Amino acid sequence: PAIEFGLDAPFTIDYHDSLPSTNARARELAAEDETDVAVVANEQTGGRGRLDRAWRSPPGGIWLSVLCRPDLPPAHAPVLTLAAAVAVTEIAREHGVEAGIKWPNDVLVGDEETKLAGILTEMEGEADRVSWVVVGIGINVDPAGLPEDATGLRAHATDVDRRAFVQDLLERFAALRADPEEALAAWREHALTLGQRVRVSTGDGTIVGTARDVEFPGTLVVATDNGPVRVHAGDCEHLRPA
Numbered sequence: 305p306a307i308e309f310g311l312d313a314p315f316t317i318d319y320h321d322s323l324p325s326t327n328a329r330a331r332e333l334a335a336e337d338e339t340d341v342a343v344v345a346n347e348q349t350g351g352r353g354r355l356d357r358a359w360r361s362p363p364g365g366i367w368l369s370v371l372c373r374p375d376l377p378p379a380h381a382p383v384l385t386l387a388a389a390v391a392v393t394e395i396a397r398e399h400g401v402e403a404g405i406k407w408p409n410d411v412l413v414g415d416e417e418t419k420l421a422g423i424l425t426e427m428e429g430e431a432d433r434v435s436w437v438v439v440g441i442g443i444n445v446d447p448a449g450l451p452e453d454a455t456g457l458r459a460h461a462t463d464v465d466r467r468a469f470v471q472d473l474l475e476r477f478a479a480l481r482a483d484p485e486e487a488l489a490a491w492r493e494h495a496l497t498l499g500q501r502v503r504v505s506t507g508d509g510t511i512v513g514t515a516r517d518v519e520f521p522g523t524l525v526v527a528t529d530n531g532p533v534r535v536h537a538g539d540c541e542h543l544r545p546a
């Protein structure tokens with residue numbers, strides 16, 4: 305219930321102390337015809353990343369899934385993932401955290417590029433319109449209990465109020481999902497990947513080149529020796545000069 309979490313956000317809040325996964329809970333609510341709900345948990349016991357990877361979700365983090373029913377074809381849904389990455393980055397930066405985005409959906413901090421947040425978007429629907437989308441957002445708060453290449457908000461900012469952070473995040477996400485052009489422009493502005501040498505693994509193979517741009521709805525354009533290649537989904541690694 306919204307009152308328990310004390311938020312005045314553009315989404316109804318469904319708060320839990322502990323859940324296996326906020327995305328799983330949001331998918332249940334999707335089956336019950338709910339919309340514009342943000343599921344929030346203090347802890348996840350079975351948090352998931354992309355490709356069914358495990359996502360560490362110790363108590364005190366920001367584990368959040370937004371359920372919505374936008375008027376979008378499934379092929380355009382990646383723009384919501386970009387919008388979520390932008391919203392996380394901008395609110396983190398408002399807290400003085402030097403966050404930036406690695407394509408497509410990782411929020412990293414500083415030169416070491418340790419991972420602050422990740423996003424997992426799931427959806428269901430027909431070819432012309434999604435019936436629902438769940439945008440799962442995991443933001444580390446305390447740096448303890450995380451993988452070695454991860455970081456938390458409190459490693460870089462002293463004053464982190466999770467409720468206020470979630471409230472600001474949801475408001476920013478709501479504004480950006482209504483304005484995909486703005487989301488894309490803001491994504492470019494906060495991108496760490498553009499201009500870098502990258503290695504991108506997709507289901508079909510590996511692409512090495514220089515990341516040039518991101519195009520609607522979230523396609524990475526990589527300049528390779530054989531010309532530009534457009535990548536819709538994959539894992540991206542920034543290649544640093546030795």
Ligand code: BT5
Nearest residue numbers: 325326327351352353354357359360368422423440442454
């Ligand atoms: C992601 O996957 O980055 C998406 C993570 C989404 C988590 C949120 S939390 C709320 C909602 N409910 C869920 O169940 N999930 C969403 P991917 O790009 O595949 O990265 C996963 C990899 O990041 C793992 O294989 C680990 O190497 C690493 N990892 C695991 N836990 C981490 C953490 N807390 N912080 C940083 N990296 C982590």
